[in-house]
Amino acid sequence: MSSQTITADAAGTWTLGDLSVHRIGLGAMRLTGSAAFHHGTPSDRDRSIAVLRRAIDLGVNHIDTAAFYFSSLRSANELINSALAPYPDDLVIVTKVGPYRAYSGEWGTSARPEDLRGHVEENLRQLGRDHLDVVYLRRMAKYDSIAEHFGALAELREAGLIRHLGISNVEPRHLAEAQAVAPVVSVQNRYAIDHPDPVTDELLRICGEQGIAFVPFYAVAGEQGERGATTAHDEEVLAVARAHGASPQQIRIAWTLHQGTHVLAIPGTGDPGHLAENVAAGAIRLSGEELKRLSASRY
Numbered sequence: 001m002s003s004q005t006i007t008a009d010a011a012g013t014w015t016l017g018d019l020s021v022h023r024i025g026l027g028a029m030r031l032t033g034s035a036a037f038h039h040g041t042p043s044d045r046d047r048s049i050a051v052l053r054r055a056i057d058l059g060v061n062h063i064d065t066a067a068f069y070f071s072s073l074r075s076a077n078e079l080i081n082s083a084l085a086p087y088p089d090d091l092v093i094v095t096k097v098g099p100y101r102a103y104s105g106e107w108g109t110s111a112r113p114e115d116l117r118g119h120v121e122e123n124l125r126q127l128g129r130d131h132l133d134v135v136y137l138r139r140m141a142k143y144d145s146i147a148e149h150f151g152a153l154a155e156l157r158e159a160g161l162i163r164h165l166g167i168s169n170v171e172p173r174h175l176a177e178a179q180a181v182a183p184v185v186s187v188q189n190r191y192a193i194d195h196p197d198p199v200t201d202e203l204l205r206i207c208g209e210q211g212i213a214f215v216p217f218y219a220v221a222g223e224q225g226e227r228g229a230t231t232a233h234d235e236e237v238l239a240v241a242r243a244h245g246a247s248p249q250q251i252r253i254a255w256t257l258h259q260g261t262h263v264l265a266i267p268g269t270g271d272p273g274h275l276a277e278n279v280a281a282g283a284i285r286l287s288g289e290e291l292k293r294l295s296a297s298r299y
Contacts, residue, residue, distance in 0.1 A: 006058075006280040006282070006283045007058050007059035008022035008023075008024050008025075008058055008059035008060045008061070008279050008282060009022055009059050010024075010279075010280075010282045010283035011023040011024040011257055011265070011283070012261065012282075014213055014261065014262060014264055016062075016092060016094075016133075016185045016186055016213055017134075017163065017183070017185040019092045019134070019163070019164070020090075021061055021062035021092050021264065022059060022060065022062060022282075023257055023261075023263070023264050023265065023282065024060070024253070024257070024264075024265050024278070024279055024282040025060055025061070025062030025063060025064060025264060025265065025266045026051075026052075026055045026063050026064070026267070026268065026269075026275070026278075027063075027064045027217065027266040027267060027268030028063055028064060028065035028066075028069055028076035028077075028079075028080060028268065029065075029066075029069050029076065029268045030268035030269050030270050031043060031048040031051060031052070031069075031074065031076050031079050031080075031270050032048070032070055032071040032074035032076050032079070032270075033071035033074060033270070034270070036069070036071075037069075037070075037101070038071055038072055038105035040071070042071045042072055042073035042074050043071070043074050043270045045074065045079070047270065047271075047272070048074065048079050048083075048270055049079060049082060049083040050272055051269065051270060051271070051275050052079060052080060052084055053083055053084070054275055054276070055275060055279075056084065056088060056091070058276065058279045059279075060279065061088070061090045061092055062092050062094070062264065063080060063091065063092070063093050063094070064094050064095075064188075064215070064217075064266045065077055065080060065093060065094070065095050065123075066095050066096045066097075066099075066123075066138075067095065067119065067122045067123045067126055068099055068100065068101045070101070071105075075126065077095075077123065077126035077127050078126055080093065080127060081126065081127050081128045085127075085128050087129075092134065093127060093129070093132070093133055094132075094133060094134035094135070094136065094186075095123045095127075095132055095134075095135055095136070096135065096136035096137070096138045096166075096168055096188070097116055097119035097123070097135060097136070097137065097138065097153070098110060098111050098116070098119070098138035098139065098140050099111070099138055099140060100115075100119070110140035110143070111140075111149070113148045113149045113151070113152040114152065116137075116149060116152045116153055116156070117152070117156060117161075120132065120135060120153075120156055120161055120162065121161075123135075124161065131160060131161055131163060132161065132162050132163065133163050133164065134163065134164045134165070134166055134185060135153060135156075135162045135164075135165060135166070136165075136166040136167060136168040136186070136188055137149055137150050137153055137166070137167050137168065137178075138168040138169055139167065139168065139169045139170050139174060140169075145177065146167065146170070146174050146177055147177050147180070147181060150165070150167065150177070150178045150181050150182065151181050151182075153165055153182075154182035157182065164183070164185040164186075165178075165182055165183065165184060165185065166184060166185055166186035166187060166188060166213075166215075167184055167187055167188075168188040168189065169188075169189060169190075170187065170203070171199050171203065172199070172202055172203050172206055175187060175203065175207075175212075184212060185212065185213060186213035186215055186264075187203060187207050187212060187213070187214050187215065188215040188217060189203060189214075189216065189217070190217055190218050191204070191214075191216035191217075191218075191219060191256070192216065192218055192219045192220075192252070193219075193237065193252055193255050193256075193294060193295075193298065194234060194298070195218070196298045204259060204260065204263070207260075207262055208260045208261075208262050211262065212262065213262055213263075213264050214260065214262055214263050214264070215263075215264045216256055216265070216266075219253065219256045219265060219267065220249050220253060220267045220268075220278075233248040233252075234294075234297050236293045236294050236296070236297055237252065237255075239293075240286070240290050240293070243290075244284055246281070246284060247277060249267075249274075249277070249278070249281075250278070250280065250284060251281075251284070251286075251294075253265050253267055253278060253281035253282070253284075254281050254282075254284035254285075254286055255286065255291070255295075257281075257282060258286050258291055265278075265281075265282070267281075
């Protein structure tokens with residue numbers, strides 16, 4: 001399929017609180033290098049900036065980032081600021097807080113509730129903004145409950161530093177826990193065609209019933225995770241890709257979007273050509289039979 005004239009509106013739209021976004025967005029993690037964090041080779045700064053500007057040209061208005069998305073030479077937030085400020089009025093930038101990385105790249109102590117204001121303010125500083133559109137609380141394994149942390153973010157929302165709140169890396173019980181504190185507009189969990197997880201499947205269903213956005217990460221990377229897109233594709237994925245004249249990565253994105261109108265895709269890339277292909281995947285329409293075949297191999 002040709003990706004030259006397909007823009008993000010082909011995937012449809014969803015609303016995060018009062019913010020309308022196209023269902024295909026951009027994850028910023030891969031802007032910093034060939035793999036996330038310090039694993040790969042730092043990216044070419046000009047090319048990463050070109051990716052961001054091209055994304056806007058293609059109608060992308062949902063960018064997912066974090067202050068802890070950086071490599072030895074690149075910061076995702078700095079790249080976003082440099083490429084896009086002053087920001088388009090319809091651009092929604094979402095970030096996440098909780099985890100912490102030192103300048104060396106090592107993961108540090110997970111945030112306590114009283115630390116979260118500092119995390120939010122660091123994102124504000126790096127992005128050059130006076131408020132954040134959406135902030136996810138990324139649940140850290142050492143904390144079973146998220147109520148206290150989410151409450152700290154709710155206070156920052158009341159103070160005007162945050163517009164809307166989301167949660168990440170959670171189970172259904174955490175969603176209920178957060179909703180008892182403040183509204184949740186989106187949930188972000190690991191979810192992919194080759195990563196079966198009954199708990200996340202249940203969360204996907206609950207979000208759909210309640211009108212909450214579900215935003216998978218590593219949907220294209222699969223088991224490769226932070227190291228980049230997988231090259232291990234199921235034969236069904238390859239067959240459907242051939243039938244559509246598409247890449248396996250595009251079929252993975254299309255399958256993700258077909259899991260519900262509330263599902264948003266945020267594939268990441270540092271390559272302008274891959275960006276256009278990712279956006280074009282929002283125009284792929286899978287048949288019921290194709291979806292059945294693709295989903296059958298999950299369990």
